[in-house]
Amino acid sequence: MNADDFLAAVFDMKEPRKKVNLIAKVRMFRLLKPADNRPSHTRNRLGMINLAQRATPLTFEDAVHLLRRTTFHPTWAAASALVGKTPAEAVQALLNVVESPPEPPSWANTQPEFTDFAAAARLWPELQQWWIERAITLPSLRERLVLLWHNTFSTDYMTVYAGQWMVKQSQLIRAQAFDFKTLASTMVSNPAILQYLNGNQSIKGNPNENFAREWFELFTLGVGNYSEADVVEAARAFTGWRISGNDGVYNRGFADLGQKTILGQTGAWEWGDVVRITFEQDACARWVARKLFMAFVEFYPNAEAIQQIGDIVKQNAFDMKAVLRILLTSEHFYDASIRGALIKSPAELIIGLSSTLQATHVNRTYVIASMMRLTQEPFYPPTVEGWKGHHAWITSSTFPQRQRYAESFVDGRQTGSSSKLMDKTGKIFAPDVVAFIRQLPNNNDAKKVVENVAKLMLPVPTTQAQRDVLLEIMLAGAQVYEWDIDLPSAVQRVKFLLQAIVRMPEYQLM
Amino acid sequence: MNRRKFLRSAGATGLAVATLPTIIDSFTVKAFAGGDPRLQQLLESQDRVLVLIQMPGGNDGLNTIIPYTDPVYYNSRPTIGIPKSRALRLNDTLGWHPALAGMRNLFEEGSLAVVQGVTYPNPDRSHFRGSDIWLTATDADVFGSTGWVGRYLQTLAPNYPTVLPEHPLAVQIGTSTSLGLLGSSGPMGISFRDPDEFYRLVNAGGGIEEVPSGTQTDTPAGREAAFMRNIARSADVYATIVKQANDSAGSPSVTYPTTDIGAKLRVVSQLVAGGLTSRIFLISWTGNNFDTHADQTSSSDPTLGAHAALLGELSGAVSAFMEDMKNKGLAEKISGMTFSEFGRRVAENGSVGTDHGTAAPLFVFGKNVNGGLYGKNPNLTDLDDRGDLLMENDYRDIYASVLLQWFGASTTKAQDVLFTDHSANALPLFKTEAVSVKDYNSSAATIVSVGPNPATDHVVVRTRIDVNATASVTLSDLRGRELRSLALDSWSGVGTIDVQTLPSGTYLLTLKADRATTHTFVNISR
Structure with a gap:
């Protein structure tokens, strides 16, 4: 129902005593209207988005937009390499990155330890380091999906306890990142998720509904596309799982093999049938479409766009490469209206800044601690819903925290303190900001430096007034013709420029 | 940019820091009361605080307030049922979980209300829908985007965040911002873990206004940037005020438990004692801690285990907090309320736990709370088709009590905030006499009635005074400016x-009337 129909329906009702309530409802309805998907060049008045493949070769801004959205690594070099390529060529290159899975931690296949807390807890930071090492060193679209899918099939190391199981889940996500159906189906037997959602404690005759509910609500369909009865029946079908060593083991002897009705289909269903029936639902394709759209395109999806992408997900049998190829080469993806429409997660902010400034050798423990302070501790989402993202990242505490992190990083210091940054080996280091500027063309033209840095680091075009202020900040009293990247004073001036940029609210956008 | 520079530029761009007409700080109160202790007390009682404590994950109501004479309870919960002998007696049929001794003491003192069976029609068993519904105060089928607290605060400060009140309207102790605090123009409060840390964060580096914002505001990026600028600005303005309050509070008068909730309530206590006039403080556990699908109790002793620890954390922290407030003479102005997105199923599951349910009790506490039990005992045989409890009280009826009785909002305003009129069903949870004339009467000048209150165009004052006295009534705003005299x-x-x-x-x-003086409050509401 659109707003006009809603209002008409409201005022046609014949209950005058409810008038005030209705006005309140109308007001509420207005508040609920999505604010951000207004008609644009690539969205018509019905809300349909233009998914036609864009043929125009990428500009620098297009290229860095693509990198910000699809990797943790928006660098000058990577964006420059994509300039002039068509979107199809660029996306093909991103999807074809040759990547062998990272070596798991040495203890990944050992027996989990449940009695000695210290022995179990020792693995947790190593688990985080293992993930960050990969994410910060390999510019890869797959790694963005690894975080997205862990934020879908959420688990935390404290509840799961066994670091081995967390690694196993992360490996599964990485391996099947582009095949959502296999990913979800295999997740049923994953020890981390079995433990986190009590799937290993759900028995015939007395099922535990935790996993079944989240399966529908958070993993595959979303609220409104299943009933409470489906949760109860699916919980019966998901019985029979236990964890043995580091594996989920299905024992039909403990499973409820009786007749059940799930999403309208009746039979003696077992867990595999629930998966099958779930993936037959159009709502499942729409749910995955929504996840992708919110992660890569816009945070406030409209129903029509989700329907369009859902159709594509369905046509391509949940093959994420096929779907992303269409989405990331579409006219809509490159439209000005979506530039800067997403708020960076701490991972995107922290890894992104270190990569942009060619400082990815920063100390891993510090990176993890900083993500934690910005409320995204790796492998520790707050609830099974994962991190809510977008506006939830920004509060009166975390926004200044983000500014302090970034301005201190530029200066080679730890957040808001005088302690120096360390690299991954424990040696003191600072990002080489002059080297960063030297890779830009025309780096002996102060105005060009400001222009290019802004183009790289800010997702929306800057105004002349903004560039003027940034130039003034960089020059710090000097004349524009005095700018010389080779002078020793350039270090401090570049820092002034970068710090002003990373403090801008726009730097938090992508 | 330092703070001073920021404030200057904020002024230059037309942003303002202003005072709300309906909120008065302690300095104004003292000045206005002019040494009249009764008037000062009356004014300060206007300055009421609500502490909201969220118990996320779905608190098991039946193991919180235990129907220990109901055999169905024990049949449904053979493993996790709290034995009658271990429950703390509440009345002949109900008992407290043994970890709730502190809450029980408040109840015995008459300053804690237990409201039974709270939920809403067609309850949702999803954590996220459930908490969203509670926080937005909407019907089960409405997806709201603003919180009930946020909407209430917006009625106090319609121009927030362009015009910021002197003190933050709401404070969430933690790093996230609850949906409950969102108004239609963003969060109506601020969030921080620790006042000193917050101050350092805001003041240790550059500000936000050194580079002007771009001209585009009617784009998604423009709106997101504006969203952040508003939050950053409120942080910048309030960090100092919060620190000042914290620094001037002195030490707590009690030892707080070293738990998450204990530490958070300790911060609340310091801020209130230090004179911060925020109306709402919100605290919560950080994860879905109450989601006790498994190992809710120890398998050998149902009074021990995860749920007992959580209830003990709540009870210990609330006891310490209320004691501290009492010692500091602040008990009159503080009330608290607990809530959780749902209760849990009557029957235990096979993993020493309980699955998502519906109705559950909640607690409202404070010196000005009408303590006692509200609502019938849960009926464990008349269940819905999922085996869950039926509704006894709509959660919005309790919100209505808070708005109408605690914050003195008009019926119209409460209805605006809650979208529907719940005033007829509001439970009498709060003592409203605290702001009546009774305590402040002088025999020579008695206000018999003031009405209508809230008023729209006129107020009739009926008094009893000496026939020979020279008498007048005046109406002043809460800054002490005399506006009407008769x-x-x-x-x-x-x-x-x-x-x-x-x-x-x-x-x-x-x-x-001659030398006798009596005060009362009048609300004007349209």
């Missing part, structure tokens, strides 16, 4: 004050 005919003792041109808000009405 000589009273001492024979009838009745006067009518025209309030048509006064803005909505709370006003002080003063009756003077």
